[in-house]
Every structure is written in structure tokens, then in C-alpha cells.
Amino acid sequence: MTDQHEPTTSQPRAPSEREIEAAHAIYTPRNLKLYDFVVHGFSNRFAWRCPTRALDAHYETNLSSNHLEAAVGTGFFLERAKRPGFDRLTLLDINGSCLEEAERRLAGYGPDLLQASLFDPVPVSQPYDSVGLTYVLHCLPGAMTEKLAVIDNLKPAMHGETVLFGATILGQAIKPNLAAKALLSTYNRKGVFHNREDDFASLAQGLRDRFDQVRVWQEGCVALFRAQGLGAGE
Ligand SMILES: C[S@@+](CC[C@H](N)C(=O)[O-])C[C@H]1O[C@@H](n2cnc3c(N)ncnc32)[C@H](O)[C@@H]1O
Numbered sequence: 001m002t003d004q005h006e007p008t009t010s011q012p013r014a015p016s017e018r019e020i021e022a023a024h025a026i027y028t029p030r031n032l033k034l035y036d037f038v039v040h041g042f043s044n045r046f047a048w049r050c051p052t053r054a055l056d057a058h059y060e061t062n063l064s065s066n067h068l069e070a071a072v073g074t075g076f077f078l079e080r081a082k083r084p085g086f087d088r089l090t091l092l093d094i095n096g097s098c099l100e101e102a103e104r105r106l107a108g109y110g111p112d113l114l115q116a117s118l119f120d121p122v123p124v125s126q127p128y129d130s131v132g133l134t135y136v137l138h139c140l141p142g143a144m145t146e147k148l149a150v151i152d153n154l155k156p157a158m159h160g161e162t163v164l165f166g167a168t169i170l171g172q173a174i175k176p177n178l179a180a181k182a183l184l185s186t187y188n189r190k191g192v193f194h195n196r197e198d199d200f201a202s203l204a205q206g207l208r209d210r211f212d213q214v215r216v217w218q219e220g221c222v223a224l225f226r227a228q229g230l231g232a233g234e
Helices: 015-020 029-046 052-061 076-081 096-105 149-152 179-191 200-206
Strands: 066-070 089-092 112-115 128-134 157-168 211-219 222-230
Touching: 029 052, 029 076, 029 096, 029 179, 052 076, 052 128, 052 157, 052 222, 076 128, 089 096, 096 112, 200 211, 200 222
Parallel strands: 066 089, 066 128, 089 112, 128 157
Antiparallel strands: 157 222, 211 222
């Protein structure tokens, strides 16, 4: 699907510490053991109707050997990408348990770890050739315009040709089935998701405001994106 929707507008508002905490508190060591199966095994297929292989393909196409994975979770996609190696791989997450789990799985690549919030400027001095931002925007509190401030915080990690890619579950202009409706309702109530107002057009516009080359497309309830050429509009 192409970006045919009109962006929704909403009043900017800074997320509270409590909202930021709620968005990642669920990722305990115990829950992380179930995460891959629940999210990428079950929900992608039966609720979000975005096959995990579409996300795998996204990684295969866009992953470079100088990569930053922002909000790494368990490291699921990097592990499945089965790259022979990386010149430089950094795993970023606000949640220490996620970093531990992802480091364990990706130990063979000798990744650097960065425990940081995407709501703060990312403390890196050298840019990467690719940055992954998968399944985190829908968790973050705030309207799409506020969430996309995390891309501005990632600027120190990007040069003019860096590819930013990822995916996010939308809450607007989708046709959720019963499973998707139930998950959206539960996760938004618990503060794990904040995506009731997230729409395709606002995401696409926010990316176009920042990058020269933007591609956004939709699979089921999920928007996948690729953006390159940081500096648009500056
Ligand atoms: C739904 S998981 C996605 C994990 C992984 N990218 C994937 O696709 O499987 C969301 C991730 O975002 C992280 N996260 C949530 N809020 C964050 C923030 N403010 N800064 C950095 N990471 C955050 C969580 O700890 C968790 O690892």
C-alpha cells in the first residue's frame, strides 16, 4: 500500500518518565524467553498480518557491516540475518535485560552495548552505515511527531548516506482482526504500546521531513520504512 492517507495532527507533549518506563518494563528476563514466539512467531502472522519473513527480508536488504540496532530487544532479526560478521555492531536499548539477552545471542559478533533512552541524544561519536529501528515506535509514548524526535536523537549515529530502516505497528487506518483488536486494546491499556493515534501518513511525512529518500509501505497493520539522505529540510 502507498501513503495515500492524510496525516493526523495532534498537540506535541513531552512523555513522562512513568510513560517511558512503562513502555519497556514488560521486557523482564522471564518475558524475554517468550518474546520471540509471542511477537514474531504468533502475533506477526495471526494479529498484525505482517509475516516475519517480510521483516527478515528488510534486514537482509538494509543491514550493513557497520550497524547500530536501536531498541534491540532479544536481537531476533540480527541473529536470523546470519551475517558472517560485522566491522562494527552496536546494540542499544533502555532495558538492561534486553541488552543482556541480545548480547548473549550475538556474542559471536562481539557487539558494543549502549544502555540509553531514545528520548535522549544517542551518545556515539562515529556514525554507522545502517540503523535499525524495529517495533519500537509503537511502544513509545506521545504522538507520532513526538516519537519521531527519537530520529533526531539518532542523528549523531548517522551520516548523510546512512540507511535508517525498521517497522512499526499502526493504530489508525488499519483493518485489525479480532486478535489484533484484543492485543491493541490490552497493550495500550497497560502502556506497553502507545499507538492508538499512529498513522501511516504522519510516519511517512515525519521521515520525509528528515530524509531525502523515503520509502514506507504497509503489510497488514505494520508500516515498514527505509530512509536515507539525512538532512532534508535543513
Ligand atoms: C517490541 S520490542 C522490539 C524489539 C526488537 N527491535 C524486535 O523487533 O524484536 C521494543 C524494544 O524497545 C525498547 N525500548 C522501549 N522504550 C525505549 C526507549 N525509550 N529507548 C530505547 N529503547 C526502548 C524495549 O526495551 C524493547 O527492547
